[in-house]
Amino acid sequence: MLIVDAQQNIAFNAQQLQRDYTGWAWHQRRASARRDLPRATTSLRDNLLGRVAVVFASLQVISESSPNLRPWHSFTSGDLSDARDLARWQLDYYRRLADDNDQIELILTQADLAAVLESWREDIPLNQRLNGIVVSMKGADPISEPAQCEQWLELGARVIAPAWQPNHYVAGYDAELTRAGYELLEALASFNVLLDISGLSDRAAAEALARYSAPIFASHANPRYFRDSPRCLPDDLIIRLAERGGVMGIMVYNRYLRKDWHPSDPKRRVTVSHWVDAVDFVCQLTGAVEHVGLGSDIDGGYSYSSLPAEIDTSSDLWLLRKALLERGFTEPDVAAILGGNMLRVLRESLPGG
Numbered sequence: 001m002l003i004v005d006a007q008q009n010i011a012f013n014a015q016q017l018q019r020d021y022t023g024w025a026w027h028q029r030r031a032s033a034r035r036d037l038p039r040a041t042t043s044l045r046d047n048l049l050g051r052v053a054v055v056f057a058s059l060q061v062i063s064e065s066s067p068n069l070r071p072w073h074s075f076t077s078g079d080l081s082d083a084r085d086l087a088r089w090q091l092d093y094y095r096r097l098a099d100d101n102d103q104i105e106l107i108l109t110q111a112d113l114a115a116v117l118e119s120w121r122e123d124i125p126l127n128q129r130l131n132g133i134v135v136s137m138k139g140a141d142p143i144s145e146p147a148q149c150e151q152w153l154e155l156g157a158r159v160i161a162p163a164w165q166p167n168h169y170v171a172g173y174d175a176e177l178t179r180a181g182y183e184l185l186e187a188l189a190s191f192n193v194l195l196d197i198s199g200l201s202d203r204a205a206a207e208a209l210a211r212y213s214a215p216i217f218a219s220h221a222n223p224r225y226f227r228d229s230p231r232c233l234p235d236d237l238i239i240r241l242a243e244r245g246g247v248m249g250i251m252v253y254n255r256y257l258r259k260d261w262h263p264s265d266p267k268r269r270v271t272v273s274h275w276v277d278a279v280d281f282v283c284q285l286t287g288a289v290e291h292v293g294l295g296s297d298i299d300g301g302y303s304y305s306s307l308p309a310e311i312d313t314s315s316d317l318w319l320l321r322k323a324l325l326e327r328g329f330t331e332p333d334v335a336a337i338l339g340g341n342m343l344r345v346l347r348e349s350l351p352g353g
Helices: 010-017 025-031 044-049 080-100 110-118 146-155 179-190 202-211 235-243 272-286 314-326 331-349
Strands: 003-008 052-059 104-106 131-138 157-161 194-196 248-250 292-294
Touching: 003 248, 003 292, 003 314, 003 331, 010 052, 010 080, 044 052, 044 131, 044 314, 052 080, 052 110, 052 331, 080 104, 080 131, 080 146, 104 110, 110 131, 110 331, 146 157, 146 179, 157 331, 179 194, 179 202, 194 331, 202 235, 235 272, 248 272, 272 292, 272 314, 292 331, 314 331
Parallel strands: 003 052, 052 131, 104 131, 131 157, 157 194, 248 292
Antiparallel strands: none
16 A cells, blocks of 8 residues: 655745755754744655655745745745746756656656556565656646646646636636636646646636546645635535546645644644544545545645644654544555545546656
């Protein structure tokens, strides 16, 4: 059994926080003299130890006008040119990681994915296993016009989320897709790109589910039942996503796991059992285990105390397996939730190679 994590911010944190993905998370923590920064929670070594075989690794750009700016957001975009340059740096970072490390493989084709999964046979030692990286654009701000989609795919992007904040594809947090947004969907579908509806407004997500003809999923978007937030999906969109054969990745972010959680709460107040609650909710709502997975967002820039009690680094994501089994999920169900479901939608979108 292995894990597919549909959301980690590896290159973004390298750019903003000078994090070294190849070093253990606790080494990254010791290397930082600043105590006002979010604590490092993921790395190549932690992912391998936690059996995280495949990571959807983001390209994320923050606008200088964003209401969510943090003091450590040193690189922000003022226009489309800035967004393109910042995202290109992050994409080049992933390419350098793969070029410089024998245990990192960029997943561009089904053949690349097969090579990563083959390295996780039980007879292969940990130091020979591969960590596969799927480059996922978290907000299409770097794509200044839909005609540029092909260029980003040639560079290595394999998953696209149209908007994470208002942009020229979705005009607001409660807005529909713009004309350019519809054109973007058409362009992406023509290349069979895996579309990510995380971060879209309800109306834009509904339009995407109705119109998009290629594979579609939500990389990290918890049920709104547990937190009334636009970052979470309401029941009707979860059902429609399942009807399209999609999958939603459940975050290990406490804010979206418990209705009454507050940032001042002690870390022990939320446990991995609350994550299983969210998984079970999706299974009950859709009537199947095929439409839910993991999109941890474990390194999403929030404080360490915002992770469930048992989670220290991404190596601890393996504990989710035990929590699911204790809740009564079968071994095949757990394998599907922690990896198989995300692998299915990824395979549907990748070229053969």
